[in-house]
Amino acid sequence: MSLREVLEQHAIYLPDDMLEALLIHRKKQEGRKVQLRLLSEQELAESIEWMAQIEVFKHIVPLWTDDHSNYVGLYAEGPLAYRLCYINHEETDLSPVYRNAASLIAELGQNPVQDWDQLHKDYPSGGDISAKQLTEDIRCKNELQAILEKDSSMEDDVRCQLLYSLMAITPVSEVDSLLLYVDDEDMYVQERACMLLGHHGYEPATELLKEVVKHGSPNGKLAARKALSMIRAKQMDMRIKKTNQPHIAHMDGIER
Template identity: 40%
Template structure:
């Protein structure tokens, strides 16, 4: 993986994380990219602004990839690039965190085997790095206001803000997205209220089962079920 190692080193990714990646033993669902595929994918991603900060490093051999942010507010974080649905929200705080999770769960053979608590983001726990995450959210929020409604970057920036949102900041940071004109942003905000089992949002979600955009209405019903189940 000398090709990948050189790129990550150039972007100041820690040597300890690179060493972990180099030592990783491939298994079903998790294979470090070979040089040819790495270069082809890098060229393709470089053609789109929404991917500008990403370096792919691992594949499931089914056209899905794990990527590392190497620049911008999310630098060092890991996201999952699916060929089915664009969602570049961070899943892990760092390359080391991602690889440690794979080591701790040796029988997982793809993201579909991951449970919610495997991921660093989103989380129902208040992170010890809460203040750092708030700084990152601040930088993302500045970028969000500068992006246009038609811009994929706007949607993905919103996804990132919501993924990093702590349970203590739900009303401040998630609630505004419930009224967003982007149906995907609205849907994600609703989904995360369900993920957090945020009971104070029940009345809002009930209203959204009628007033939200079509995909949001369905998401609101699902979120309400999760909240109701958490009360039992």
């Protein structure tokens, strides 16, 4: 049974160009040492069946594995359609890490033997994304927000994963929207919001993070401390770059 047939058997339909890219990728992996390999058709069918029984996984197709019970899955539908997430057997975090299969395939082509943590990821994104990517991320963010607002009775783990995804795709230009989740009642959501504010070096969050250090959940307190350290480090980097800028200009022979 082909890859396409396995997917169609489970009512999963991917674009033709994506399927073609996956098949080419599989051929290139044959006989090579890789850290992430595409699942065989049989493995794919079995994985789809067991994941479909778990609510948070129901829109995800596992495509790659490291052969240590970890997978890279593709969202087959919904606001996150065609983005990729990492399925860790120890801790569930289904937020997107790659915009599409082509992005991961390109990264694996350059770094076939690197561990997952060493690979360059698309999310959380920096300020260097294109206008089209920015528009797509904002649209996805708004759609996820609408789902969360529409269903106030969803299970806690489903809500948590949706918020993980929403926060992960939030572009730098809208990072202030993450402040809403710093005092969330779910300590995992609070933890993630703090960490992402630190990742983006969002200085206006400093006082709020200090309050979390004092009064937040156990997870939130630790994350807030780390976030404050990350923000201070980014501030220091900016000062150093600003201090060195005239010197660099002089060395380059540029008059200021």
